[in-house]
Structure formats: C-alpha cells, structure tokens
Amino acid sequence: MTSSDLNWDAIVIGGGHNGLVAAATLAKSGRKVLLLEAGNEVGGAARTEEFAPGFRVSTVAHLLNRLHPDVVKTLELERHGLTVERGDFVPSVALSRDGPLALHGAYGEVLTGASPSEQSAWKDLRAQLLRYAGVLKPFLSRRPPDLGGMSLAEMTGLGQTALALKRLGKEDVRDFLRVLLMNVYDMLDEQLSDDRLKGLLAFDATLGSHLGPRSPTSLLGLYYRLAGEIGGLAGAQIQPKGGMGAVVAAIRAAADRAGVSIRPASPVAKVIVEKGRAVGVVTQGGETLRAKSVVSAINPATTILDLVGPREVDTGFVRKVKNIRMKGDAAKLHLALDRPPQFSGVDAAGHKGRLVVAPSPDHVERAFNPSKYGEFSPEPVMEVTLPSLADPSLAPSGACVLSAVVQYAPYALREGWAAGKARFLKAIMAQLETYAPGIGAAVRHAELLTPADIEARYRMPGGHWHHGELQADQMLMSRPVSGWSGYDTPLEGLFLAGAGSHPGGGISGAPGLNAARRIIAMRG
Amino acid sequence: MNHHPTIKPSADTRTLAQSHFRTLRMGTPFQPRIDALALTNDWYNWAGYRAPHSLWDEELEYFAIRSQAALFDISPMTKYRIEGPDAEAYLDRVTLRDVTKLKPGRVHYTAWCDDEGFVLDDGTLFRLSPTRFRLCSQERHLPWLLDSAIGYQVSVEEETEAVAGLALQGPTSFAILREAGFAGVERLKIFDVAEFAHDDAAVTISRTGFTGDLGYELFVPADKALSLWDRLMAAGELRGIRAIGYTALNRARLEAGLIVANADFIAAEHAIRADRLRMPDEIGLGFMIDPDKGHFNGRRAILEARTKKKLRHVLVGLEIEGNIPAEHAIVYYKKSREVGLVSAAMWSPMAKRNIALASLQRPCGDTIVDDLWVEIYAMRELQYQKLMKKAKVVPRPFIKLDRRTANPPADF
Numbered sequence: 001m002t003s004s005d006l007n008w009d010a011i012v013i014g015g016g017h018n019g020l021v022a023a024a025t026l027a028k029s030g031r032k033v034l035l036l037e038a039g040n041e042v043g044g045a046a047r048t049e050e051f052a053p054g055f056r057v058s059t060v061a062h063l064l065n066r067l068h069p070d071v072v073k074t075l076e077l078e079r080h081g082l083t084v085e086r087g088d089f090v091p092s093v094a095l096s097r098d099g100p101l102a103l104h105g106a107y108g109e110v111l112t113g114a115s116p117s118e119q120s121a122w123k124d125l126r127a128q129l130l131r132y133a134g135v136l137k138p139f140l141s142r143r144p145p146d147l148g149g150m151s152l153a154e155m156t157g158l159g160q161t162a163l164a165l166k167r168l169g170k171e172d173v174r175d176f177l178r179v180l181l182m183n184v185y186d187m188l189d190e191q192l193s194d195d196r197l198k199g200l201l202a203f204d205a206t207l208g209s210h211l212g213p214r215s216p217t218s219l220l221g222l223y224y225r226l227a228g229e230i231g232g233l234a235g236a237q238i239q240p241k242g243g244m245g246a247v248v249a250a251i252r253a254a255a256d257r258a259g260v261s262i263r264p265a266s267p268v269a270k271v272i273v274e275k276g277r278a279v280g281v282v283t284q285g286g287e288t289l290r291a292k293s294v295v296s297a298i299n300p301a302t303t304i305l306d307l308v309g310p311r312e313v314d315t316g317f318v319r320k321v322k323n324i325r326m327k328g329d330a331a332k333l334h335l336a337l338d339r340p341p342q343f344s345g346v347d348a349a350g351h352k353g354r355l356v357v358a359p360s361p362d363h364v365e366r367a368f369n370p371s372k373y374g375e376f377s378p379e380p381v382m383e384v385t386l387p388s389l390a391d392p393s394l395a396p397s398g399a400c401v402l403s404a405v406v407q408y409a410p411y412a413l414r415e416g417w418a419a420g421k422a423r424f425l426k427a428i429m430a431q432l433e434t435y436a437p438g439i440g441a442a443v444r445h446a447e448l449l450t451p452a453d454i455e456a457r458y459r460m461p462g463g464h465w466h467h468g469e470l471q472a473d474q475m476l477m478s479r480p481v482s483g484w485s486g487y488d489t490p491l492e493g494l495f496l497a498g499a500g501s502h503p504g505g506g507i508s509g510a511p512g513l514n515a516a517r518r519i520i521a522m523r524g
Numbered sequence: 525m526n527h528h529p530t531i532k533p534s535a536d537t538r539t540l541a542q543s544h545f546r547t548l549r550m551g552t553p554f555q556p557r558i559d560a561l562a563l564t565n566d567w568y569n570w571a572g573y574r575a576p577h578s579l580w581d582e583e584l585e586y587f588a589i590r591s592q593a594a595l596f597d598i599s600p601m602t603k604y605r606i607e608g609p610d611a612e613a614y615l616d617r618v619t620l621r622d623v624t625k626l627k628p629g630r631v632h633y634t635a636w637c638d639d640e641g642f643v644l645d646d647g648t649l650f651r652l653s654p655t656r657f658r659l660c661s662q663e664r665h666l667p668w669l670l671d672s673a674i675g676y677q678v679s680v681e682e683e684t685e686a687v688a689g690l691a692l693q694g695p696t697s698f699a700i701l702r703e704a705g706f707a708g709v710e711r712l713k714i715f716d717v718a719e720f721a722h723d724d725a726a727v728t729i730s731r732t733g734f735t736g737d738l739g740y741e742l743f744v745p746a747d748k749a750l751s752l753w754d755r756l757m758a759a760g761e762l763r764g765i766r767a768i769g770y771t772a773l774n775r776a777r778l779e780a781g782l783i784v785a786n787a788d789f790i791a792a793e794h795a796i797r798a799d800r801l802r803m804p805d806e807i808g809l810g811f812m813i814d815p816d817k818g819h820f821n822g823r824r825a826i827l828e829a830r831t832k833k834k835l836r837h838v839l840v841g842l843e844i845e846g847n848i849p850a851e852h853a854i855v856y857y858k859k860s861r862e863v864g865l866v867s868a869a870m871w872s873p874m875a876k877r878n879i880a881l882a883s884l885q886r887p888c889g890d891t892i893v894d895d896l897w898v899e900i901y902a903m904r905e906l907q908y909q910k911l912m913k914k915a916k917v918v919p920r921p922f923i924k925l926d927r928r929t930a931n932p933p934a935d936f
Contacts, residue, residue, distance in 0.1 A: 275815070276824055310675035311617055314821045316639035319671050490639070490824050 008034045008291035010519065011281055012260075013268050013307070014498065016044025019297030020251045020260075021512030022497040024075050026295070027258035029520050034289065035260055036281070038267035038459060042252055045458050045465055046507050048245030052336035052445035054396040055388075058244035059449070060332060060458060060465055061507050062385055062403045063354060065237040066228025067247065070141050071509035075254035082250035084231035088238040090353035090390075094200040095435045097359065099345045101196040107226065107235025111197070118194045125191045130234055132176050133226035135164050137234075140227055140503045140510050143486040143518060144477040181472060184222055185213035185361050195360035202365075203358035203381050207405065208505070210329045210469060212368030213361045217472045224470060228508065237354065241391050247507060271296075271303070271494060273312040278494035281307075293493050293524040297512060299460065299467045300324065300480040300500035304489070313490050320481035324500070325474065328451035328463035329371055331409035333382070333428055335402035336445040340389060341436040355384040357431055367408055374414035376424045380431060382406040399444070404428070411451035411462050421450055466505030467498055476502060487515040488522070495519055549574040552599035553688040553749030557757075561767050568770065571664070571684075573600035576769035585772035589735050590874060592764030593694035595756060596773050598741065599749070602664050603687050606657040608678035615657060617820055618672045619649065620804060620812035626651045631715045631730050635809050636665075637822030641829060642792035642801040644668065645785050646809065650717050650730060658683075658728075658743070662785040663793070672821070688749035692756060693739030693776070696763035698933035701729070701740060704759035712740070714929045723751045731933075734773060736780025738927045738934070763936065778868050779875060781841055781920025783807060788839065788867040788881050803829055806837040807883070808920070837864075838889040841920040842880040844898055845913050847871050850880050853898040855888075859912060863888040866898060874923045880915070893917040 012023040015037030027033040041047070045060035064084075072078065092103040094113075101113035107130075111122045142157050150158070165173050179187055184205035188198040202213035205222035212218065230236045240247050255262065270282040271294055280290035296303040301321050304310075310318045343355055358364050358381040367377035384404040388395035395401045406428055413420045425448045432439050451463025460467060468474050477485045479502045487495050497515030499505035544550075550573050552558075558576060566577040575597065578585055588594040606615060616623040621634040628651050635646040647661030659669075669680045692700065701709045706720045709729060717730035725748045733739030744752045757765060777784070785791045789807045790800045803826055804810050813826060829835055844850050849871055855864040864884035872879045880898070882889070888896065893916065900911040927934050 273819070276819060276827075305675075311613065312819050314639035314824070315618070315668060315672040316821075318674055322674070 008032050008289065010034075010293040010295055010524075011036065011289055011291040012295045012297055012497070013281065013303070014038070014044065014296065014298035015042030015262065015264070016297055016498065017046045017248055017251055017507055017509055018498050018512030019044070019295075020248065020255050021071055021075065021509040022295050022297055022516045023260045023262075024251065024255035024258045025513055025516035026519060027255065027260045028074070029516075033258075033260045034291070035255070035262045036266040036268055036283065036289075037262065037264045040265050042262060042264065043245055043248040045454075045460065046244040046248045048243030048394075051334045051447045055334075055336040055399070055401050055445070056243060056394045057334045057387065057401050057403045058240075059334070060454065061244050062239070062387065062405070063237050063383075064240050064244070064247060064507055065225070065230055065235070066506045066508045067230055068141060068508045068510045068513065069229065069232070071513050074513060075251060077250045077254060080250040080253035080257070082240075082247060084238055086231060086233075089231070089233070089236045090239055091350060092200060092237070092354045092356060093343075093346055093350040094196040095343060095346070095355055095357050095359070096196045096199075097434075098196065100343075100350065101194065101200075102350055102353070103200070105236070106233035107237075114194050114197060118192065118197065121192055122197065128175075129222065129226055131168065131172065132179070133223045133234065135161065135168065135176065136223055137227040138164065139476065140508070141514065143514060144479070144502045146486055147477060148483070179219060181217045182219045183214050183216050184219040185365065187219050188213075188361060199358040199360045199363060200356050202361040203356055203383070206364065206368070207383070207407070208330055208466060209471060210325075210327065210371070210410075211471065212365045214365050215368075220472055220475070221470070224504070228506065239352070239385060239387050239390055243387060243391070243394065244507065251509070268307060270309075271307045271491075273308060273491060277492040278308070293495060293519055295495045295497050295515060295519065297497040297515075299326075299498065300496050301326070301461055302459070303494075303496060308491065308494070317481070317484070317490055320483075324480055325469040325471075326462040326464040326467060326500075327411040328454060328460070328465065329408045329410055330465070331406045331424070331451065332449040332454065333402070333404040333406055333425075334447040334449075335404075335443050336395070337400040337402055337439070337442040338444055339398060339442050340386060340400040341402065341432075341439040341442060343436045351386055352389045353385075355386075355435075357382045357384065357435060371408035371410040374410055374412055376410065376413060376420060376427070377408045378427055380406050380408065380424075380428055382428065382431070384432070400442075409450055411455070411464070413450070417450045417452045421448060424448065424450070465499070467500035468504075470504045475504070479504065487511075487518040493524065495524070552597055553746040554597045554599065554690070554753055557750065557753045558597060558767060566769065570600040570770070571602065571662075575600055577771050578769040579767050582769065582771040585766065585768035586775050586873075588764065588766035588768055589694050589737060589772060589776045591695065592766060593692060593696040593700050593760055594735075594766055594768040594772065595753075595760075596691040596693065596768050596770075598689040598691050599684075599687075601684070601689060602661050603682070603684045603689070603743075604659045604666070604669060605681045605683045606659055606669075606678060607655060608676070609655060610676040610678045611655050611657055613818070614673060614676040614678045615649065615659070616818055618669065620809070620814075620820060620822075622814050622817040623649070623651075624817070628653050629717055631717050631732050635804055635812055637804065637826065638792050639822060639825065640792075640801070641803045641822035641825030642795075643789065643804055643807060643809065644792050646783070648732060650728070652717065652728065663791055686746055687743050688746045688752075689744075690742045690752065690756070691733055691735075691739060691773075692742065692765075693733045693735040693737050695738055695927055695934065696760070696765070696936040697739050699935045700756060700760040700763050700765055702935065703763070704755050709740075710932045713931055722755070723748045727752060734780070734782055735776035736782070736921055736923060736928060737776065737925055738930070774868075775870055778870055778879065778881065779872050779921065779923045781881070781922055783839065783881065784868075789883070802837060803835060805830065805835050806839065808839040836886055837883055838886050839881065839883050840889040840917045841922060842866070842882050842896070842898070842915045843918045844869070844878045844880055844915045846911065847878050848900050848902050848911060848913075849878065850898045850900045850913065850915075853880075853900045855882050855884060855915065856897045856899060856912075857888050857892065858895050859897045863896070872922055877922065879922045882915075889917055
C-alpha cells in the first residue's frame, strides 16, 4: 500500500522544527499524520551541516534559548535525548577594545568586568526586564487574542495576563506600559552607563530585525528574547551538543515514536482546495494526497500565494499576505579555522560562550544606518560562537569552527549580493581581526550566507529567519496577518504552523505546538 | 486681505497634464448638446462630472421615458476594460454571479464584495468577446480590481473618460435605432450586446437599461459622441425623443425596483459606521450568490452569515397607503418599534400606487410583513403634517412592462 491510498488526518507541509512539533503533537493525539519535507533531510533552519571537509556547524540557528517548556514536556524530549543542565548555560561576552564584560548564568545572573555601581544597576534592570517579559510570556503558548470573538478559555487566558499585570503593582504597571513600545537605546540610557553592556543589550534587542536600537519599539525584541527560557531559566542559552541538528533529532525521534510518517525530498506543488476547503496536496512529483487537515509549517506567503494561489482566497487577504514584511537583515558566517582563535582578554569559559561584537549602542545604530538604504554595515555587529570548543566532534582534531550571526546585511542589497558578498566578508573579517588578532591567517574555508543565500537554501523568502519581521505591527493578533492570527486561515482545513505565525521565530516550537493544539481543539 | 499663492502658468507638458484641477466639475463628451438643452440649469455632481438633475421639466422628462424615448447621458458611469485569457476566471472570482455562464454578446447585472462579504458596489458586466469584458459601476474600484488581478493573466484599465455612454429608453427607442440605420438591432434580446458601425468607428449597443422599460445603452469612443447624439436626435425627431436628467430616471428606476449604491445601501468602502455595511442578502442581491461556482470574494463570510443567521437587514419594496411619498421616512412595527428606513419613495404614475424601497431590521420584512407603518413628515407651509401610514411588503419590480422583453421589440 502506498501512502496515497491512506486517508490522512493531517498532512504537515515542511519538516522544519515547527512542522515536526506540530506533526508529533497531532500524532500523539491519535491522528494519522504525514509530514512532507522538500529537502533531503528534516530540520529546516535548525540543522547541523558540513560546510567544509570535516567541519560541521549549526547552519542558521546556532544557540538554543527559547525551546518552549510545553514543547519539551508534550513531546517528552528529554526521553528522546535532549537534556539541558545548568552547567550547559554559556555566558555572553561583550567584546570591546576596553576589555570584555560578561553576563554569566541565565542572562547575567552575575555580571563581571563592570564597575560595582554598574553591577548594581544591572541587577535592578535585569530583574525589571525579566518581570516585564514575564507578563508577555504566557502569550507565547496561546493563540493571540481573537478580537472577533473569544472562547471562554481564551478569555480566561487574557484574565491571567491581567492578573500578572496586577501582581506587578501599580508603579510597575505604569512603567511597564510606559516602556513597552520604547526604543531600547533610550531605555538603556535611563538605567545603565557602561557602553559595553548597553551595546550588548542593544544588539540583542535588534538581533534578527530590521531595526536599530534607536528605532521605536526596538525594546520589544529584548522582551521577546527574555520571554524565552531554556532549562527552566528565562534568558539562559546553550550550545546544543551536536549542534542544532541534535535538537531536531530529538524532536524527530518524538515524531517517529508518535507514528508520524515523514517523507523527505517531497516538495509540495499545490494545496488542493474544494469549495473553500483545503482537502489535500499535490506534490511536485505529481502525487495527490488527501487529508482532513493541511498544516503548513512553511512560510505563510509561500503557502497562500504559491501553494493555495490567490484565486482561492479573497482579495483583501491576498493584499495582507503580500504586505507581510520579510526582508532579512542578518547574514550567517561559518569559518573553518586551523586552530581556535584567541579573543583578547576573554577566558576559556568565555570562548565557549557567545561573543558579541557590539561595543556600544551607537555602534549598533551606525551599523544599522546603511541598511535602510540597501547597503551593508561597513563595521558590522555580530554574535560569535565557537561550537567545536565544547563539542570537538564538529571539527577535525586541533581545528575550530566559528559560527556567527552578522548584521546588518539587507536582503535587497543595492549593489546585489553577487558583487557585495566578498566585500561584506572582508568587512566582517576586519572586525573579527580587531578582537581576535591573527584569526584571518587561520581561515581554511569561509562560508558566508547572505539573506539571498538563506532564502535559496532554506526556502525562507527574503532570507528572513522569523518568516516575517518580528515587530509590533507583525506580532500577536497581527501575525502573520490581522484577522487570521490564530493558526487557521480563510480556507477551512488549512492551518499555518510555522514561525510566520504567532509567537514567531527562534527554535521554540511554539507556533507548531499552538497550531496543533488549535487543530485538536477544533477537532480538525 | 487674503494672500493666495500665485500659480505661475507653465508651458511644460507635465504641468499641462495636471490641469485637471482647473475644471472642478468636468463635462462629458455630450456636454455641448446637453448644455444647449439645459433650460433649468439644474446640475448635480455625478462622480466628478456636471450632470443634469433635469433639463426642462422633470415631470415631462419622466413621461418621455414611459411614452416616448428618453436620452440620458451615462458617460460618468465608471467603466473598466478587462481583457486577457484569464478575464473570465478573474471576474468570476471578483464578482458574485457565475461569469462562466455569461456568454459573449451578453450582459448581466452583478455585484462584488470585500472579504467580509460586504457589498462594494453593484454594476453591469458586458461580455464583449470570450476574453474581453466591460464592467460598469457607480463607484471607482481600480485599486481593488488591480489587487484582485494578482495571479491572473488579465489587464484592467479604466476607460471612463475614453468611452462615452448614452441610455436610450422608452417605447419608441427601438424604432429610433432602426430609423437611425443600426441594421440588425431588432435581433437584440434583453441583455444582448453587439457592435454596430458608427462614423468610421464602432458603437456597442446593448438591450439594457435602468428604467424597466424597453431600452438600450450605447457606448462609443468619446470623439464620436456628438455624431452619435446627433444621429439619434435626428432619427428620433418624429418619435418624441427627449434628453432627460437624473430625477426622471430615478423615478423610472424606482418603479422598476432597482437599487442605487450609496442611496439604497452604503457601499462598503464608503461606510464609516460599522453597522451600515450590507451583505448581498441584506439588499436583495442574495439571488446572485452561487455557492457551487468557483471561489469568489466574500464567499466564506457570506455563507457563514447564512449558516449562523447573522443577516440583520433586508431590503424590501413597500406599498404605502395614501399618495404622499414617504421619502426617508422611518418604518415602525406596530406603530411603535422603529425597524427601518425608506431610502426611495414616490407616487408611481404607472403603478398608481404609493411605492417605496426600505431597509428593515429582520425579522421585519423577512418573516414579519404585517403591521408595518411609515411615519411621513409632510412639510406644509412651515408645518409638518405628521402622517402614520400603513405599509405592506410587496414584490419588486413595482411595474412590469411586457414591451421591455418583447421580441421583436415593438415598432412605434
């Protein structure tokens, strides 16, 4: 019997981590689930791949800091090989010509390298940031509020948020509302004085967005980051052993165990629509597969405009989908190094952590400026990891892997990436050389993935790893588009389950889990 | 003293191309003829054009429609040329009725909705060839039509200015066209459209209209407008042809039970208040909905509203006792509960009845059709005569004229 003879309860399009989470959750509820992945292996942007002979790296996402606890629990990921212990937390090191400063534990439980007064200011600010992010945290694992009509459970959920706000106390609520849509630059200026610390926070707030620290609402990015947790601690981060592919392997094991049929190398050409209802898919190989629900864990615009097609949905909806902003502004650098680099003034533990080149908020803002006009940053900001230091299996003996997320690299580079890529790599290497002298001479191979490359390799339109800018206008009930933020779509039986849906990107599994829960609640 | 910035006249072409603002209300291609006949100088603004309410006498203009032939300038009507291999599929998605059933050489009355199923406008769709259509409507819709074209091989172009239009309506209208030499026009059945030669160009003649009477609509390139006018006027001289204004036409259309956007319902893009939006079922256009045809804009919302019984309004024809027109009167149930509003009303000389169109809140007008009353405020020398008149729901149209559909059309 071939799979086309089977009557599937759900077909999940896309084997990125959200697709796997959705498929596994649906299968655990007793549904017969088929997952179709276009590439030769699952994982999407959460994969460990070889980029030079003997060198492997987490090719897009390289730090785990927000895998949702509900996902870990629902899929019993610990049983499937994912373990996170406190000892795995890695520090964030702010590099600077004035010497480094480091946040240890879960996002700076301890701050080193700063003055006593700055340490005390940071203690207060960190507590405040985590309190405020905590108000937003419950939203991550729920459908966004449905303004058109809410169920009792959804009302109760909102009520819990109201309670969380009340628990903050009057002064805190006022301040929470005051700063909510503020820019991170001004907010940091109110409370801190050390440029290195402010630079690090400004970088984290704008990482993955087309925003500079002075852009209105840029603080939201920092809340989004701190609403995430790993190992039960908000703000913590780990470098998973075996790279991000190992995390996906655990999710995949849960999916296999739950009985999900996974078919790689099966790109979907079309979602079949009959009388306003999605009833199945046609693969690019021409095979027709029918199901009660079609769950798309790929990009929302690709789903609607390419797979469903504008003819099967209303004009206003097409307008909204076409207006989703998703031009990536971050590049990914992979270096195969002959030997581990030495970042000046950073200790051994720091080298195993996250090394951030963002020496001041002004520096981040200046790096952002050219991207508004289609030019890359001449002095880019970046977060660097050296994953092979903790996991030697990723590189040949004695050699080292460097993985960096680099901003700003506008998707629509005016000169075109064919011409700009080599120049951008040179600019990045110049920055690295400043903080790790001699690193350039150790480079055996360099792979730079621009947003254009990420788009082509990982089927992420615009090369945007959130599948849509994660800014105030594209969050919560406006994600992916207003009116259709609850994972369902105007087509009955078609659901969206990828990072383009609430709450957004990062290796969280939350969109996939929430979508599956929605389908289960609708008895779809 | 007021200081206005001086606009320096400039000869460059860009400035010349932008001189539209110097004429705040444009004339149509027929304006020279209409101006010459405009004895009352009674103008209104129709989509930016100077259009006549009446030309000489609104009563007699009305009777020209019913007893002779009336010529009415419809050039300001918004017209779109829609062409391409996907034109049929495109229009089937944009509009309510099944366009795959509209054959070349045929016209149908249709409407279109937004995603929420609220009516954006109604209009007529002319299928001029398998791949070419003309869509006529009251309001402008180019951005909507262009965005709707994403994913279709189709071009959408506004041709309101390029194409002039005339409605020739009334019992002698066919005889005038025959007299004018449009050979074969007798073969046009109701809602047929065909091309005829005129002045080295083509005129599109359809047996359509907005009067419920025998009548035709003619579309011609703007530069051939005056010669067409003259040709019809000459041919109609002995058959009582008269140019008319909107007041007369408005009466005829009410007798025919036809609705007007932004008069009998508020078009969705114009409505400011959320409860003014209307679904097709709420303005008597439910017959256009075909759940079995391909996807169309608003389908999901319209079908959901039907299933969940969310339709709150209904548009009905009323017959009101007495002879005082109930224009914009409030409708009551049991003389006390306010249930709706009259949007158009008149004493109908043809039906010999006091008729009206009204929007009512369901179940009034739907399941409750008795014990309805209208409150008419008749101003009589600076005093309102308040009249509470009994109204009953009656079918539309209020008049049905056999000559409208007779084949061959009567030759008067």
